[in-house]
Amino acid sequence: MSVCLDQSFYSRPTDLVAKELLGNRLVRLIESKENGIERLSGIIVETEAYGSDDDPASHAYRGLTPRNAVMFGDVGRAYVYFTYGNYFCVNVSARACERKAGAVLIRALQPVDGIEVMKSFRKTDNEFSLTSGPGKLTQAMNITKLLNNVDVTDPKSLLSIEWGFPAPQIVITQRIGITRAVDRKWRYVAGYRKDSCLLINKYASRRR
DNA sequence: TCGATGATTGAG
DNA sequence: TCAATCATCGAA
Numbered sequence A: 001m002s003v004c005l006d007q008s009f010y011s012r013p014t015d016l017v018a019k020e021l022l023g024n025r026l027v028r029l030i031e032s033k034e035n036g037i038e039r040l041s042g043i044i045v046e047t048e049a050y051g052s053d054d055d056p057a058s059h060a061y062r063g064l065t066p067r068n069a070v071m072f073g074d075v076g077r078a079y080v081y082f083t084y085g086n087y088f089c090v091n092v093s094a095r096a097c098e099r100k101a102g103a104v105l106i107r108a109l110q111p112v113d114g115i116e117v118m119k120s121f122r123k124t125d126n127e128f129s130l131t132s133g134p135g136k137l138t139q140a141m142n143i144t145k146l147l148n149n150v151d152v153t154d155p156k157s158l159l160s161i162e163w164g165f166p167a168p169q170i171v172i173t174q175r176i177g178i179t180r181a182v183d184r185k186w187r188y189v190a191g192y193r194k195d196s197c198l199l200i201n202k203y204a205s206r207r208r
Numbered sequence B: 001t002c003g004a005t006g007a008t009t010g011a012g
Numbered sequence C: 001t002c003a004a005t006c007a008t009c010g011a012a
Helices: A014-021 A115-122 A134-140
Strands: A025-032 A036-050 A078-083 A087-093 A103-113 A159-162 A169-173 A187-194 A197-200
Touching: A014 A036, A014 A103, A014 A187, A025 A103, A036 A115, A087 A134, A103 A115, A103 A134, A103 A187, A115 A134, A169 A197
Parallel strands: none
Antiparallel strands: A025 A036, A025 A159, A036 A103, A036 A187, A078 A087, A087 A103, A169 A187, A187 A197
């Protein structure tokens, strides 16, 4: 019995949602004639928050366009966009009720279900390079624009987010790969304690 | 219509 | 460190 996070979870400040998504699970169901329904999943270990007209780094900064419409619509929907001519990125729409738009970019997963299938989509055997980046995880789970605006609060959706456990430790940093509002610390990474040091999850992205 | 840009990645 | 690669968007 799977339990998804509901709309009330996403109807809160985007940075808080980004932080609390860590430890929950992104689930992709793939329908195929040979294998029926394949379940791919991974624990969310890295996220970033993006706002609206108050956030120059956000796609929603200059207002509503066809691409970013999901950020302005119902919360708890997948916002999937194409970038750099090669890759998709997946977000979940989320914002406090008084905000115009918002989304949380899912940047990395710790793979759990369907690892062999994900390896074939990614054309690699390296488990640590499977879902350790926003473009990698969409490739591993075959997440494309077809899933834009899918309701991730519905367990029957082809893409959903299941309730899990909060990350035991969280590392907070600046967002990656942006050129504006670089000072804001809206990136959240799952971490763990080792010998009184706080280390980042091994499935998080490596670049900065 | 057109040029600039980008919430990235893999190769070198 | 850098090029690949193209949809999107704002300006013309």
